[in-house]
Amino acid sequence: MQQSAEQKIAVYPGSFDPVTNGHLDIIERGLKLFDKLIVTIMFNPSKKSLFTVEERLELLEKSLEKFSNIEIDSFSGLLVDYAAKQKARAILRGMRAISDFEYEFQMALMNRRLNREIQTVFLITGTQWIFTSSSIIKEAARFGGNISSMVPPAVNEKLKKKLSTFY
Numbered sequence: 001m002q003q004s005a006e007q008k009i010a011v012y013p014g015s016f017d018p019v020t021n022g023h024l025d026i027i028e029r030g031l032k033l034f035d036k037l038i039v040t041i042m043f044n045p046s047k048k049s050l051f052t053v054e055e056r057l058e059l060l061e062k063s064l065e066k067f068s069n070i071e072i073d074s075f076s077g078l079l080v081d082y083a084a085k086q087k088a089r090a091i092l093r094g095m096r097a098i099s100d101f102e103y104e105f106q107m108a109l110m111n112r113r114l115n116r117e118i119q120t121v122f123l124i125t126g127t128q129w130i131f132t133s134s135s136i137i138k139e140a141a142r143f144g145g146n147i148s149s150m151v152p153p154a155v156n157e158k159l160k161k162k163l164s165t166f167y
């Protein structure tokens, strides 16, 4: 029997390039289910990032200041190994539209095959964020669009600076 005092910990992994209000929405929902969330920048080999890991960590620190019971980290190995090391019982993922389903399903099944003790928990993203993503927000910002309602203020500022030197 597990002790009732054991903390319910979940890892919330992602590229967070950069963190958006859609991610914050999932974090807020996740904190209602878990005692602690570890928000971790993981390496997705199929993506080329705009921000360095250090920049993304800093943006997460600034954007998540208002939340308690949060830890911020980065890791470049296997997600289930990281979750086990952190004594997390779950991996938290946000689901936006049906188009997310196949990819998420495949990833969750692979993770379960790799470690049966860790469950993937999906939460439905708030409807105002279901058509946003870090890439689409970066693209809008790149062409001068106002994305201030879609990202935390620190991200809005950093995106403006980054994009003015990047292109």
Ligand code: COA
Binding pocket: 013, 014, 015, 016, 017, 020, 021, 022, 023, 025, 026, 042, 043, 044, 045, 047, 077, 078, 079, 080, 094, 095, 096, 106, 107, 108, 110, 111, 125, 129, 130, 132, 133, 134, 135, 136
């Ligand atoms: N609201 C709005 N947008 C959201 C969102 C939400 N709630 N949740 C996710 N998104 C967006 C993200 O901004 C991101 O957009 P982008 O593709 O334009 O960058 C996109 O949805 C994908 O989300 P993200 O959560 O960043 O996932 P990812 O696919 O980049 O990350 C990892 C996948 C990092 C978790 C995965 O590659 C991994 O686990 N890597 C470690 C190695 C490993 O263990 N691999 C085996 C896994 S089977």
